Amino acid sequence: MSDTIEKVSIIVSKGSLEGVYPALIMANGARAEGIEANLFFTFFGLDVVHRSRIDHIKVATVGNPGLHLATVAGGLPGVSSVMTHYLERKMEKLDIPPIPEFVEMIADTGAGIYACKASVDLFDLTKDDLIEQVMDIITVGEFYEMAAGGEIIFT
Amino acid sequence: MTVVTYAGTAVTVNDEGFFEDPTQWTEAMAPEIARTEDIGELTEPHWQVIKFMRAEYAAKGTGPTVRILGKTSGVSVKELYQLFPKGPAKVAAKIAGIPKPRGCI
Secondary structure, X not given: OOOOOOEEEEEEOOOOHHHHHHHHHHHHHHHHOOOEEEEEEOHHHHXXXXXXXXXXXXXXXXXXXXXXXXXXXXXXXXXXHHHXXXXXXXXXXXXXXXXXXXXHHHHHOOOEEEEEHHHHHHOOOOHHHEOOOOOEEEOHHHHHHHHOOOEEEEO | OEEEEEXXXXXXXOOXXXXXXXXXXXXXXXXXXXXXXXXXXXXXXXXXXXXXXHHHHHHHOOOOOHHHHHHHOOOOHHHHHHHOOOOHXXXXXXXXXXXXXXXXX
């Protein structure tokens, strides 16, 4: 096995803020190191490439023990928005871009951005519902072809 | 640490080829370092980025991230990756004789 990574294909299946950022950081970081990168958005991860939803990705405040917030409190109206806003402010200070800017930047680095066909069909979406950076809606078979010879990361 | 010769002058670089002492760097060395990174010829936009890297390092003590480069160097992210396909912040830092930027973004 080679001791350098030449290509990564990252699957994003979650639509929460904490589910999305690690994948974006890994894709962007791969490109920054000269590694070829593809992002494949599936299931709720599709929200990240959905025109009207990309601006509203929120942190999960229920069922998220890592947040150290009582589930009862996390379920109150507005708590998710407040927590998201708080995290976004902290990230901006650390030079971590907001999700829409980050996705645009990752596309500009030359990474491939793809949507999963099964999920697009499941949610009754078309290419018009997706942001312009999405290169194509592809099947799982096409994903494997594209990922061949590289590492696959599922998030 | 290794000693290498660029433009007829011996300089010390680390294991990855980044300058240990940015003051040893001169503009005449840049084209030679660029060739080690598979960049054939340094064009005007390459120089714009290299000079920006030097200025940022001088001001802040660390090289800029790709995001900052894209926002403030006058060269877009897309173009940065065309100029430095192996990673703009990393490769431009090496050619500019400054340490490798340490950041996750």
